[in-house]
Amino acid sequence: MDITSYIKSQLNDEQGEAALHIDTSSLIIAGAGSGKTRTLIYKIAYLIRGKHIPVQKILAVTFTNKAANEMKERLLKISEEISSGTRDADRGTKDSIQSSGANAKDLDSSLRSEGQYLDDSLGDFLNAMQSSAPANTSANRLLPHTLKWIGTFHSIFLKILKEDIEKLGMKYTKNFGIYDSNESQSIMKDVLKRLGLQDIYKIPEAKVFISIQKNNGLDPKGAIKILKTDHDQSMYKIYEEYQKELENNNSLDFDDLLLLPYLLFKKNPVILKKRNDHFDYILVDEAQDTNRIQFELMKMLGGENANMTLIGDDYQSIYGWRGALMENFLNVKKYRPDIQMFKLQINYRSRPHIVHAGNQIIKNNVNQYEKNIVAHRTGDDKITIFSHASEMDEAANIVDLIKKMKDQGKVKNRNQVAILYRTNAQSSPFEQLFLQEGIPYKVWGAYKFFERKEIKDTLSYIKYILNPQDNISLKRILNVPTRKIGKTTIETIEELAIDQNTNMHEILIHISDLGVKLTPAATKGIEEFLTTMIGIRTQLKKLTPAELIETLIKKIKYRDYLVKEEGGEPQADEKYENIGQLINMAQKYDLRKTANEEPGSIVGEELLRQFMEEVALLSDISENESGEIEAVKLMTAHSSKGLEFPIVFIVGLEDYIFPLANAMQDPKTLEEERRLMYVAVTRAKDVLFLSHAHSRMTRGQTKMNPPSRFLDEISPDLVKRYDLGGGGTDDEPRQNVDEGDSVMHKLFGKGYVLEVWNNLTIVKFHNPKFGVRKIEMRFLQVIGKDE
Structure with a gap:
């Protein structure tokens, strides 16, 4: 069997067509679960072994080091198998695979542990090549060092800079260094101080601005041409000084790994021509997620002659908020008129009802390639839609259902279950109940609730208010938000406390009498801190825990601090929402004023202490259970991309939650929210639950949001609905419950x-x-x- 026939035997017709097409450039539009990366690796194997293209002439770009390393490993393995000419008659051809009711994709799935990254086994199909691969006696074996042009965007262009950076005409040499995030933050801190702007702009704010410019291909000279406001002018000065400092240190930050090659190619056509001549084939995985500079660099390297393969799924383009331009993927024919389109439309992951629901949701978007994804698997199940009274009821009902499914053997292992939500803050009620019920869980791609910085900051304030002798909490909060009380000052206060055998709070109170040399700004910061804390303490008796937290956060202007620290309102709002969830947790302690005591007999301070005791217990359990393996997965919809699970719950499906409020007035943003919903739905293999609540607490306020519009986009014949939230008919019998029962x-x-x-x-x-x-x-x- 020749290699063309062999590859056809290992792929379905759609995959095989795409993998074997090399006459023109290719746009491979791959639906969820359709074997996208499998097809891409086969295409590379065909170029190397079928068409004898030197591997050095092939550039393959991925987004993660893990995917790039996997690709390299599998290509090396296939080379060995083809060279040895081994056989295994039992593996057979595509016909024998399909006659047994399985496809090559199913074989991959059987080897894959539930819920793991799909990329972990995307190359496992290469194992089958020893069964019927054509004999190849060529001595030209594929060696690891020849795969230097398979990698991530940043690793590829780092290699180019190592060769040609000196031709930029700047101070850089080939021995340049690369700063990590902490090192570049240190540079930025010095720059802001030097310019006298440290009190106006925070480090993340400035870094986000500069990153946006760099990812749009703009150095400081390019940026100044489009910046207009006074704010922009100040940011330009910061950008200019920051770049000068990097250059003086012969160092790059992460974004420079793309910006400098872009500038190099624009400035030096000869160097660009050398790269054009170098690569005959360029393949880009997850092409729908490329941002402006990544896409421009691919166009530059491809020139007019390189054969390009772009593979991805516009239905799963969900990173517009961080600069990805799906328009690159949709408008590729503008610069590659001869590109041929292939569609991978067979989903090997999910059952039919899940695939159909995904199709029905995504068809409501306008700006996309039309596809008709069909399920390879069979079945006539339905999606379950739950309605709940509140977010706590939603969590309680779902946790109870998961318990029952495990007890009844419907779930063999808890890691088969994933709960997906729109924002990290929504994990809180589930985490509380999992902890209370002793059910292990894992928050994927985020800190557990009580480990998040904003929660630790807030709890440290409360601990200090309740116990001023708590030096650990005081050290954490004294300069958070920033009060110009530097690290050296805090260390001096701590040393004095140790020397005088007292606590830092006492030193702060008497600091003016101790002869400590402080800057006027630090002195003022300490005075403001103490005044604020005294003011909060005087309100302990009359405020409930929830009211106190809300008052505290407003008094210290913590949201303003988050906006500066996180570099913008969208990032800050998600963290601020976590504090809102903490306020929600504290709400129930208001009710204890009616528990067996006369109203007001349990004052606010005692309620606050009870709340903090519960938090301490929950935090302790969280730490003890963090290492559990058989755990329910909790994650945002964004974090779920590339994963699959037998059982998926998508919760919080209400308008203004999913989709987010800012998407309701912006069609483009709403389309991205819908694509995110599509990604969430298509993570499910066997069972899918969709859930919404009639009311939801947000930052201590109860809001009544309508069910998500995405639920109405699924046809009634695909779903079964259960109203667990009091939405039944008025004539339903209601049991008589009285006080004291x-x-x-x-x-x-x-x-x-x-x-x-x-x-x-x-x-x-x-x-x-x-x-x-x-x-x-x-x-x-x-x-x-x-x-």
């Missing part, structure tokens, strides 16, 4: 009713972990009446 809750156990408001009750549960909670009457079973 003993009740049972399916998740929180036994308790007794403190108050009844219409269909809501205030219940104190016997288990101190759950305390006092607001519960809808229909979730309670009366087990004893108060006579």
Whole structure:
């Protein structure tokens, strides 16, 4: 069997056509679960072994080091197998694979552990080449060092700079260094101080601005031509000084690895021509996620003659917020008129009802390539849509369902289950319940809730307010937000406390009497800090824990601090939303003023201490369980890209949550939100649950958002709906629950009713972990009446 026939035997017809087409450039539009990277690797193998293209003439670009290394390893393996000419008759051809009810993609899936990155086994198909690969006695074996042009964008252009950076006409030499994030932040800190702008611009804010310029191909000279406002002019000065400092240190930051080659090619046509002549074939994985400078660099390297393969899925373009331009992918024919399009439309991952739902959602977008994704797998299941009363009910019902599925053997391992949400803050109620129920979980791609900086900062303030002797908390918060109290000053205060056998708080109070030399700014910062803390302490008795946290955050202007630290409002708002979730957690402690005591007998300080005790227990459990392997996965929809799970819950599906509020008025942003929903839906292999709540607490306020519009885009025949949130008919029987009744809750156990408001009750549960909670009457079973 020749290599062309062999490759055809290992791929479906769509994949085979795309892999074997090399006469013109190719645009391969690959639907979710359709074997995208598998096809790409086969194409490279065909170029090397079928068409005998020298590997040095092939440039293959990926987005992650992991994917690049995997590609290299598999290509080396296939080379050995072809060279040895080994066989295995049992592997057979595509016909025998399909006759057994499986496809090559299914074989990959059987080798893949559930929920792992798909890229982990994208090359496993190469193992099959020893079964029927054509004999090749060529001595021209593929060696590791020949694969230097397979890599990430940054690694590829680093190689180019190592050869030609001195031709830029700058101070750089070939021995240049590359600064990591901390090192470049240190440079930026010095620059801001030198310009006297350290109190106006924060390091992340300036770095984000510069990164945007660089990813648009603009050095300081290029940026000044388009900057107009006073703010822009100040940023230009920062950019200019920052670049001078990098150049003086013969060092680059990460963005320079793309900017400098771009400038090099524009300035030196001879060098660009040398690279044009070097590469005959250029292949770009995940091409829909390229930003402006990445796409321009590919166009430059390709020139007019290189054969280009762009492979990706416009349905899964979800990184517009960080500069990805899907228009590059959609408008490729403008600069490559002869490019031939191939579509991979067979999904080997998901069952039909999931594939159909994804199709129905994504078809509502306008700016995309039309595809009709079909499922290779069979089945007639339906998607389950849950409605809940609130976000806590949503979490309680889903956690309870996961418990039952595990107990009944429907879930063999908890890592088969993933809960996806739009923003990190939405993990909080699930984390609380998983911790309380002793169910191991893993937050994917983010810190656990109590490990997040903004939460630690807030809790440190509360600890200090409750216990001024807490030096650890005081050190954390004294200059957060910034009060111009430097590290040296804090160290001096700490040393004085040690010398005088006291705490740092006492030193702060008497610092003016101790002869400590401080800058006027630091002195003022300490005075403002103490004044603010005294003001907060005086309100302890009259404020509930939730009110105190909200007052504290406003007093110290923590949101303004986040905006500067994170480099913009969108990034800051997500972290601020996490503090809102902490406020939500503290809300229930307001209700304890009615628990067995006269109103007001438990003052705010005691409530705050109780809240902090619960937080301490939850934080401790979080640390102890962080190493669990058999764990439910929690992650944002963005973090789920490239993953798959047998069972997926997508939660918080309400307008203004998913899609986000800012997408409701912007069609382009709404389309990206819909693509993100498509990505989330197509992570599910077997079972998909979609969930929304009638009300949701946001930053301490209850909001009533309508169900997500994306739910209405799925046809009724694909779903079954369950209203668990009080949305039933008015004539449904309602049990009589009265104050003093003993009740049972399916998740929180036994308790007794403190108050009844219409269909809501205030219940104190016997288990101190759950305390006092607001519960809808229909979730309670009366087990004893108060006579």
